[in-house]
Amino acid sequence: MALEEIEGDPHSTQLQPPYLKVYTGPTPNGFKITTLLKLLNVEFQRREMDMGKGEHKQPWYLKIHPDGRVPAISDVDVDGNRTVLFESAIILEYLADKYDTERKYSYDKSSPLYWKQMEWLVYGSANNDPVQGAAFFHILVLKTDPPGGKDAYVQQTNRILKVYNDRLVENNGWFVGDHLNIADIGIIAFLKVSVESLGIKLDAFPAVADWMKRVTDISGVGESISGA
Template sequence: MSHGKQFTLYTHKGGPNGWKAALVLEELGLTYEPVFLDFNSGEHKAPPYLKINPNGRIPAIIDHKNNDFIVWESNALIQYLVDKYDTGRKVSVAPGTDAYYTQLQWLYFQASGQGPYFGQAAWFMVYHPEKVPSAVERYVNETKRVLGVLEGELSKREFLVGDKATIADFVFIPWNDGALHFLLKDADVDTEFPAVAKWHKKLLARPAIAKVWAERAEAQQAK
């Protein structure tokens, strides 16, 4: 593979976590080549990819300007990107500050709370071979609980950390999009979670994020 761009991003057209990485790469103006893995053929579990990410999940990045350094786990690679390349703190806060640990707090909450619960809700609603109403109810309720945590914070402030949009906000976008438009499609989210809905729309209006979101739509429509 020719490395005309700084990063190779191993991702998936539908996988929310890969789009989290793309959002941050674009916000930082870092060049990258996306490689969309075919989950149906098990490409993410095949030996060539397992050499990159032994966990067999997406995303993973290779930084070709840093001796082909590999990072996997979405929020770890996002932290790598800002620690190494956001020296001007455009979309992050300085390491060692109190705000830095608040930023980490939200990254961890997204990875341990939002992603798994929203993902399980989608699994039991769509992919599980048997209908398990109690499981759907549990994970939809957890989805609402997580949104409620965000609602509580965002009703008091514009962004999760400080007075600007940061990676702490960006990492929630792909999963929240799935919740607002699919998992909770029968709910009135603008009424139930007005601060979250406003925040989400504001983030999607950012030029870099709008660009990635258009690329996402194009990729998901392509066969």
């Protein structure tokens, strides 16, 4: 059975289930998803949204993501049943649950670390990412100061970096457990950008600096988390 992908998408194609499609763009939230899929060697179709032309605000895409943002996924099983999801944190958890069968980069519900993994993943997504997203967009894309001024963003970032640094010291250099997992992948995408856009120095946060180097040195992570 071949399925016509989402109705109205001008680049829709007939695809043979099962398949996984990732709607994304050149942004850290999208890089989180593609990084995990590459680490897991999961085949996926990349639907690059032309955000400059507002493709992510078109009616057909709003049926996938009602707020017109990236990333989102459409995961179709062998029988043609489709799961459509948006929000990078929940997409990471869904993909880990379905495709990380050996639990190399995630903890499952039978582990006491499962909820800690979700806690740090969501903390980054809810607290750090909106600050860095605004800073990134204004400073690096529009080349202007963010609303309220850059200092407010630096202050908030330093507050979050202290939380991160304390956690990494407390947990021997990892947010959760003792190796790379979806919490790290979720957190690092925007943190890397903030260091660039806000000119944050990590000298006062040595555990974060050390973690960032260790994670980006892992084969396939450094390049992918920056969009390569």
